[in-house]
Amino acid sequence: MKKDKVRLIIMTILSITVLSTVALYAFEVIAKKETSRGTIISFLIPVIVVLFMLFFIKRRYKDVKEGMPIEDERSKKVTIQASAASFQFSLYWLLAISWFEPFFAKVLFGAEKLDASQTVGGAIAGMAIFFFIFWLYYDKKGKLI
DSSP, X not given: OHHHHHHHHHXXXXXXXXXXXXXXXXXXXXXXXXXXXXXXXXXXXXXXXXXXXXXXXXXXXXXXXXXXXXXXXXXHHHXXXXXXXXXXXXXXXXXXXXXXXXXXXXXXXXXXXXXXXXXXHHHHHHHHHHHHHHHHHHHHSSSXX
């Protein structure tokens, strides 16, 4: 039980650290008046990931408060199935990014091509969103295989 509380504290500290770093970066960009669609998207990606993380932390905190372990057999199974499904969808997401790179570059950033950081950021954001969607689906699903 004590291990679970320590894990929750570490997850919370890491989430706050990431959010603080994004806030500092946002302050720096706004102070230099270099805002663009690309910088806004680069803010949104870590914020989305942190919001998902805070959702997980909140749920786990309720479990620990009720005396339940952070991970039981069902939650491990949900995580494994969500990971497997999101991995497969992420491969298609990466393929879509590579096929439609000019479209994403023009619409999102007003550029001709995506640079490496934009591509990686979009890939990570997509993976996090896929995992969250599949995790919600398998968590709400009654019986798991």
